[in-house]
Amino acid sequence: MTESSHDPLLVRALRREPVPRTPVWLMRQAGRYLPEYGVVRKRAGGFLGMAHDPELAAEVTLQPVRRFGVDGAVIFSDILLPLAAMGMELRFEEGRGPVLPQPLASGADVDALGGVDPTRDLAYVGESLRVTRAGLPDEVALIGFAGAPFTMAAYATSGGNPGAGAALRTLMYRDTAVYERLMQKLCVVLADHLRFQVQSGAQIVVLFDTWAGQLTAEDYRRYVAPWTGRVLESLGTPVPRLGFVRDGAHVTEQLVELGFEAIVADWRTPIGEVFDRFGHAVGIQGNLDPAVLLAEPDEVKRRARAILDEVGGRPGHVLSLGHGVLKQTHPDAVAAFVAAVHEAAASPS
Ligand code: CP3
Numbered sequence: 288m289t290e291s292s293h294d295p296l297l298v299r300a301l302r303r304e305p306v307p308r309t310p311v312w313l314m315r316q317a318g319r320y321l322p323e324y325g326v327v328r329k330r331a332g333g334f335l336g337m338a339h340d341p342e343l344a345a346e347v348t349l350q351p352v353r354r355f356g357v358d359g360a361v362i363f364s365d366i367l368l369p370l371a372a373m374g375m376e377l378r379f380e381e382g383r384g385p386v387l388p389q390p391l392a393s394g395a396d397v398d399a400l401g402g403v404d405p406t407r408d409l410a411y412v413g414e415s416l417r418v419t420r421a422g423l424p425d426e427v428a429l430i431g432f433a434g435a436p437f438t439m440a441a442y443a444t445s446g447g448n449p450g451a452g453a454a455l456r457t458l459m460y461r462d463t464a465v466y467e468r469l470m471q472k473l474c475v476v477l478a479d480h481l482r483f484q485v486q487s488g489a490q491i492v493v494l495f496d497t498w499a500g501q502l503t504a505e506d507y508r509r510y511v512a513p514w515t516g517r518v519l520e521s522l523g524t525p526v527p528r529l530g531f532v533r534d535g536a537h538v539t540e541q542l543v544e545l546g547f548e549a550i551v552a553d554w555r556t557p558i559g560e561v562f563d564r565f566g567h568a569v570g571i572q573g574n575l576d577p578a579v580l581l582a583e584p585d586e587v588k589r590r591a592r593a594i595l596d597e598v599g600g601r602p603g604h605v606l607s608l609g610h611g612v613l614k615q616t617h618p619d620a621v622a623a624f625v626a627a628v629h630e631a632a633a634s635p636s
Contacts, residue, residue, distance in 0.1 A: 295428035297358045298490050301527040301549040301570040303603035308632035309595060311625050312359035312430070314493075314531075314551075315611030316351040321618060323350050334379040338364050341414035348419045352427055354618065355625045359428045359491065360419060362484070364412050366434030366495055369476050370443055372408040373400045383447075390446040390454065394465040403476045405483035412480075413487035420488040431489030433481050435496035435530075436473040436514040443469070449498050459510055470514040478521035485525050493529045494518065494547075500534030507538045516545050524548070529572060533610055543568050554609030559597040562604075570603040575624070577608045580616045584623035591627035 292299070297310040318324055327347050331337035338344055344363040352360050367385050371377040378386045391397055403409065420429055434442070441449035444458060459466045481492050499511050519528060530547035532538055539561070542550050549570030552561040558574045565571065579590050591606060598604045606628055612621065 295358065295426050295490065297428040297605060298527060300603060300605050301491060301529060301572075303570050305602055309598075309604055309606050309628045310358035311606040311628045312357040312361065313351075313608050313612050313621065313624070314361070316355070316357060316361065316621070317347045317363050318612060319614040320612055320616040320621075321350055321354070323354075333381075334365075335377075338368065338415075339411050341411055341418045344411075344415035345418035345422060348415070349422050351621075352423065355622055356629075357427070357625060359430045360423055361430040361432065361493075362412070362416055362419060362489070364415065364432075366432065366439065367442055368409065368412070369403060369433070369480055370439065372403045372405075373472075373476060375400070375443060385442065386447040387442060388446065391443050391469065394462070394468065397465055397469045397472070400469075400472055402472075403479065405480050409480060409483065413483055416484060416487040416489055428490045429488050430491045430493060431481065431484030431487075432493040432495060433477045433484075433518075435494045435499065435511075436470045436477060436518065437499045437511045438495060438497045439473050439477065440466070440469050441498040452498060452501050466510075474514055474517045474521065478518045481518070481522050482525075485522075489526065491527050491529060492522070493531060496530070496532045496535070498533070500532045500538070502538075504537045504541070507541060512541050512545060519546055527570070529570075539565060549603070549605070551607070552609065557597060558594055558604075559599075562598060562601050566601055566603060570605065571598075572605040572607045574609045575607070577610050577613050577616075580608070580612065580620040580624065582620065584619050587620045587623040588627045588630075591624050592631065595627065595631050 296306050300306045300310050324347055327343055328337055331343050348360050348363045351357055367377055376388055380386055441452055441455045444454040499507060527548040529549045530542040531551040536553040536556050539550055543565055549572060552558055552571050552573035554574045554576040561571055575590055580587060
């Protein structure tokens, strides 16, 4: 038995090691579609109260693990919290999502952003990871995350909804030096935050670049890849790093070049094609369309099985969605999705 075979299934699969069955977890597996989440949220008085309280954050992190038996627990936090630590005002409004009432608008605003010592300013995230780990079975992987610099800049300049990205794109094209100062600052904060999460027990980290898929492959190469690369380089490879770009099939090749151990596959591309092109180089997570979880459980199971069949047991696969669970999703659909891998393992074709 090699040393790494003690690692959780999910960690091994992301590293493309052989595993006895396909692991499964879902982005946004904790959240408003779960009634037990609503109970804790009410008790905390809101999203931020919950994220800042390690006991409550651990509780909602563990809820989907207990209910569904997923192979990973993604720490309950948010990609925007480091912006608050840098001095930006941040609120989460019911039914509206995040609000940053004073978006960055000038070089002076960028220069006014503070540095972050995660052990002090984001200590609650570290504590949430420790409390979660204590309540988690050894075979379930603990997942940390951060926003990638471009997506963080998109929120910081837009006030809460990047939309078409006009604010950031104006800065990026017309005031490139200020854009670069902002990206530079974000890279330091994000790499430190990820390192702190690994030190606090994260066994996998996800870098979410939700908004970078809006760019052409050429602009991604010029304006985004160097900064994402800097975060990866600064973090090093203490744990597998999973890269996500929403609507990002056109930049997958660049994510592979940047050195991610694994990537999230866009759901519009058949996963077999993604494996044919990139399966020799990276782990591949995905790639059910999140909206398919609105279907009946039997249909969800059929679609999950179709993905498993298309991958055909090639190493490096993690069954998941192409993006997060929608809040209208019925928990039974998630249960059916998870059951698909257990049933496939019980009766291999
Ligand atoms: O299970 C998990 O994934 C829990 C941890 C988690 C949250 N946000 C909790 C959350 C994670 C990994 C995130 C990442 C995140 N946050 C991303 C990147 C991934 C993606 O979805 O593209 C982004 C872009 C954000 C920013 C953000 N936070 C938005 C746009 C919103 C509002 C929209 C929404 O889905 O509600 C949030 C709020 C938020 N973050 C909620 C949760 C559970 C809902 C808050 C609530 O309970 O009111």
